[in-house]
Amino acid sequence: MLNWDNIFATRSLRMRASEIRELLKLLDRPDIISFAGGIPDPALFPDKDFKQAYAEIFDSTAVNSALQYSVSEGYKPLREWLIKELAKLGIPAGLDNVFIVSGSQQGLDYLGKLFLSPKDTALVTWPTYLGALQAFNAYEPSYDQLTPGGNRTPESYRATAEQNGGKVKFAYLSADFANPTGETVNREDREKLLALAEELDIAVIEDAAYQSLRYDGEPVPPILALEIARKGSIEETRTIYCGSFSKTLAPGLRVGFIVGNAQVIRKLVLMKQAADLHSSTINQMAIAHVAEHGFDAQVAKIKAAYSQRRNSMLSALQKYMPAGVEWTKPEGGMFVWVTLPKSLDGAKLLAKSLETAKVAFVPGQAFFADGSGANTLRVSFSCANDEMIEEGIKRLGNLIASEIAAA
Template sequence: MSAENIVWKDSFAKRASRMNASEIRELLKLLDQPDVISFAGGIPDPALFPTGVVEQAYARILADPARSGPSLQYSVSEGYAPLRAWIVRHMAALGVPCDIGNIVITAGSQQGLDFIGKLFLSPGDTALVTAPTYLGALQAFNPYEPRYDTLALGGNRTPDSYREAAAAAGGRVGLAYLVPDFSNPSGETVPLAERLALLDLAAALDTLVVEDAAYQALRYDGEPVRAIQALDVERSGGIEQCRTLYCGTFSKTLVPALRVGWICGPSAAIAKIVLAKQAADLHSPTINQMVMHEVAAAVYDAQVEKIRKVYHQRRDAMLAALARHMPEGVTWTRPEGGMFVWVSLPEGMSGAALLARAIAECRVAFVPGGAFYGEGRCDNRLRLSYSLSDPGQIEAGIGRLGALIRQVRAGA
């Protein structure tokens, strides 16, 4: 007997059709081409990693008979207790008093977003997201089959308008998601008044707020704005009464490859997220958590100060280069921190089409803006990251890009 070969494309669950490749992950392959000036990857500069401190932490742990065995063993799904205790102190400094029962360790904040989508979005439910929003959040939520509605911060939409639109689509408002500090991709920061208004909206809709704080530590100028969860805890009377889940990560401040992030929230939510963690991977690698605890305890503040200085310089270089080289009709955001500048091209100019020419003709890469929208697209936007480029590369790359935009506008 013989059987026909399986047709894989016909075998996937329906939800798999909503799982698409990341334009950003594909563009990261360009980093291996030395003649390309890439403003595409919003990733930290490896030259700034505390490599020696990480190496020493691994060596100490593996050389210690009392810790080497446990470091390579299975562990609890909640995460390494000393690391969670460090995070508790970190959250307290942000204005969020909590204990380790309010913390679960995840494989970067990206895994946390996947768990949140799995637990709080049923097919047909609505996820409120900013426009634009973080592409990775859309990828995390998409398999759980939500619809998206635009979270109009500072707008004039009423809670009823969100509720009625969600009901008309056959579901409820499952969550509101945003990156409030130096957003990926726009670089913008949500003001205090809009954060408070968001909590009012979430209360009226009886939904949760997902605060993606990946860039919170990377402020270069301006006054800090209180974390949404801190505002929520103050209003509600404590972490157990709040409706905000705070997604934190060490990827942008210390190192990304250890894949250590966390979620802070009410214990009832954390307990369910722990069950999702158990089903997904049992626990994050024990030794990575132990190393991250040692590194954070030793150098977190100094490391943050170091990278702030470098990225601040690069942010300033990019804003200055844009001012020098971009033609009339091109505008951009002026972020107070983070890794990104969001550029608006003249109406009718396609960011995706511009990218194809930019790579082919002037060897410059960026991310077209259309990928960052839950519903609809704005094709005349693009995201520039300055985290990996020194001021000389920024000047050269933005100069080339500005010249190309002039050519496109002239019809050349």
């Protein structure tokens, strides 16, 4: 019998199915109230705008370029639009600093490939975005815990990496309304992270997928903006900013972007050429059209909807969760992070919840690089209306209360 395990590369042993992708299958079950998928509400997609954009492309000579091979860096008008938007965030950039990828997930994969040799160390928060761990895992790294604003010395990070057989290569984090916690890193801690990165001489990967989705509180400058303010030019920076149109316009078109030092961008472009040549040109053109004609209005629409749902979820948690349960209070994004008493296990709770309460969520352990966090879970409010949130959190709270009483 052919044994493929003898033929696969050793890195394949680190590939695991995404618990979240599996849970998304539950969205088709009408009996389940799902807080599992951290995905945009399709009812809020600007579908009419995209219909018009594609129609205009096909009704013009631009269709020839839209259906043809294109440059690996990305559609120039889209990159030019991004440059104007980045300037509003305090990130002055040129065309050589902006690179289009097939969703920011592809960008994370490329960055893992660019920086990580086997046994090198990636610094990530505990917990962190599961998709980042999956992207980096293929390159066989070690992980160490990043605590923005923490007191660990650069020497301790360096020593741990050496013990694991490699070097510290980068710090990865989502600084605004992080997936999975919904938390935001304050300005002081962003500055401390930059200081740590300087001491270690590593890159900083700033995942800004949710940056546009702030509902209240004061905006904090992106880490890249803070570093440019320190150094005077993006060409002197070590921060790599990863963004996406998936949470604002439409995820199915798979259009994301990376912004950074031109030397880094040139290396990433070479990876693109080897992987898929370029991202879909027609989708980039459609994104550019919709963004130019109504990005701000679209963001305002989704912020109004998600803000209300966030408020409903926080209210329901306050009303129905038993003593001993804690949760974050995000100023934006799509997620609330729930911490259960130590005696409870999120995965076991999910199995019972699907059977009895008919409520889905994501157990938190998958978000921890060290496999800890069994007593945590993530709930998303982006695709649930007020009634679903009220009923679902009530059911979940009752189940958790019964589990605590039985423990």
